[in-house]
Amino acid sequence: MPQGDWYILLIVGGIFIILGVIGIVWGRYEEKKYYDALTARTDVREYVSHWPERPQPGALKVGGWIAIALGVLMLITGVIFWLLS
Numbered sequence: 001m002p003q004g005d006w007y008i009l010l011i012v013g014g015i016f017i018i019l020g021v022i023g024i025v026w027g028r029y030e031e032k033k034y035y036d037a038l039t040a041r042t043d044v045r046e047y048v049s050h051w052p053e054r055p056q057p058g059a060l061k062v063g064g065w066i067a068i069a070l071g072v073l074m075l076i077t078g079v080i081f082w083l084l085s
Contacts, residue, residue, distance in 0.1 A: 006081035013074030016067045023064030031057035 034057065 006078045006085060009074045009078030009081065013071040013076075013078060016071030016074060018071075020064040020067030020069075020071060023060050023067060025064075027057045027060030027064060030060060
């Protein structure tokens, strides 16, 4: 990495962390909305048995955690390059 480009890692890492938090919040919102809609129905079989599976909210949350982990790693790498320059 060229001298002085460490700030790009900090910016991209921060963006990943922000996107990760958005993904986690969005996943929780979708999950809550889905289960609230099911409890309003008279047939709650799907709510009780969790069948068929709905992976979308869980995928959003997992993707959010992955983005946060990558963002933290990029921030740490950027700080290390900054300290070494």
